[in-house]
Amino acid sequence: MITSAQLKALIEALSATVAAHAAELTDLDSAIGDGDHGANMKRGFDAVAGEADAISAKPEAEALKAIGTKLVMTVGGASGPLYGTLFLTLGKELTVSPDDYPAALRRAVDAVAARGKSAYGQKTMLDVLYPVAEAVEANKSKAEIVAVAHDAVAATRDRKAIRGRASFLGDRSIGHIDPGARSSALLVEAVAGVL
Amino acid sequence: MSNVGIVIVSHSPLVAEGAADMVRQMVGDDVPLAWCGGNPDGGLGTSVEAIIAAIDRAWSENGVAILVDLGGAETNSEMAVEMLDPARAGKVVVCNAPVVEGAVMAATEASGGASLAEVQATAEELSPA
Ligand SMILES: [Mg+2]
Numbered sequence: 001m002i003t004s005a006q007l008k009a010l011i012e013a014l015s016a017t018v019a020a021h022a023a024e025l026t027d028l029d030s031a032i033g034d035g036d037h038g039a040n041m042k043r044g045f046d047a048v049a050g051e052a053d054a055i056s057a058k059p060e061a062e063a064l065k066a067i068g069t070k071l072v073m074t075v076g077g078a079s080g081p082l083y084g085t086l087f088l089t090l091g092k093e094l095t096v097s098p099d100d101y102p103a104a105l106r107r108a109v110d111a112v113a114a115r116g117k118s119a120y121g122q123k124t125m126l127d128v129l130y131p132v133a134e135a136v137e138a139n140k141s142k143a144e145i146v147a148v149a150h151d152a153v154a155a156t157r158d159r160k161a162i163r164g165r166a167s168f169l170g171d172r173s174i175g176h177i178d179p180g181a182r183s184s185a186l187l188v189e190a191v192a193g194v195l
Numbered sequence: 196m197s198n199v200g201i202v203i204v205s206h207s208p209l210v211a212e213g214a215a216d217m218v219r220q221m222v223g224d225d226v227p228l229a230w231c232g233g234n235p236d237g238g239l240g241t242s243v244e245a246i247i248a249a250i251d252r253a254w255s256e257n258g259v260a261i262l263v264d265l266g267g268a269e270t271n272s273e274m275a276v277e278m279l280d281p282a283r284a285g286k287v288v289v290c291n292a293p294v295v296e297g298a299v300m301a302a303t304e305a306s307g308g309a310s311l312a313e314v315q316a317t318a319e320e321l322s323p324a
Binding site: 165 | 234235236238239240241242243244265266267270271273274278
């Protein structure tokens with residue numbers, strides 16, 4: 001069970017890493033998309049951080065759902081429902097099976113895939129989230145999980161985008177890392193730094 | 196009003212409003228119509244909260260068809276529909292159709308009293324399978 005203090009530290013770490021990397025995320029998105037990923041993520045995670053006290057006072061599963069709902073309502077791009085669904089599903093799954101984090105993460109990533117009508121290998125956040133879910137299931141160390149996430153981001157560079165605006169570029173999307181993959185790895189690293 | 200309602204969701208409020216103007220030109224006030232565009236800060240993007248409010252403004256007991264432009268508008272609209280009261284959610288569809296042409300065609304179909312399924316099918320005829 002994640003404690004209230006951990007939840008608060010988690011929210012602060014997530015919003016801090018998004019704020020610190022907002023310009024980078026925007027640059028990545030400008031290269032192969034509409035250049036709003038940094039600003040959108042920052043708007044969403046700033047909104048979550050603005051309610052850090054109220055959210056972290058809730059039980060773990062409810063807090064995760066509250067983070068998800070906040071992201072859905074504030075991000076303003078597809079990443080809102082996508083990351084929102086990740087947190088909402090984590091909360092729902094942990095309500096049903098408390099403490100089964102690997103299973104909750106796997107189902108949450110599946111829910112993101114369904115929400116985005118996408119799959120692993122299409123140059124999206126799923127290219128990071130699926131390997132991370134696997135690493136968590138395999139009980140890898142936090143350092144190993146973070147390394148898996150960053151390696152997975154690098155692997156998006158040579159892929160052609162199949163979903164999202166980057167897919168409009170076709171082959172021209174090859175050679176750029178995916179902004180959603182990058183933001184996913186940043187969030188994974190922030191979580192690993194707290195839990 | 197019993198005709199199916201139409202909601203237009205674009206990343207740009209100007210596009211959404213313009214498409215709504217074109218719909219009004221065809222169907223006048225015969226179809227409940229609402230539009231929204233822009234992210235929660237007013238920049239280009241879409242807002243789940245604004246989409247939910249637009250569905251409310253265009254509400255019809257016979258259902259509401261949403262027309263969207265690009266990916267985020269679709270994902271946010273689908274999310275908005277899921278967040279509705281379940282009794283309402285079952286009467287709202289997101290059409291796979293171009294936003295301007297789809298809205299005009301869907302509204303024209305709706306103005307003749309067509310069902311939600313007919314309205315959706317008319318809009319989606321514009322999209323290659
Ligand atoms: Mg973008």
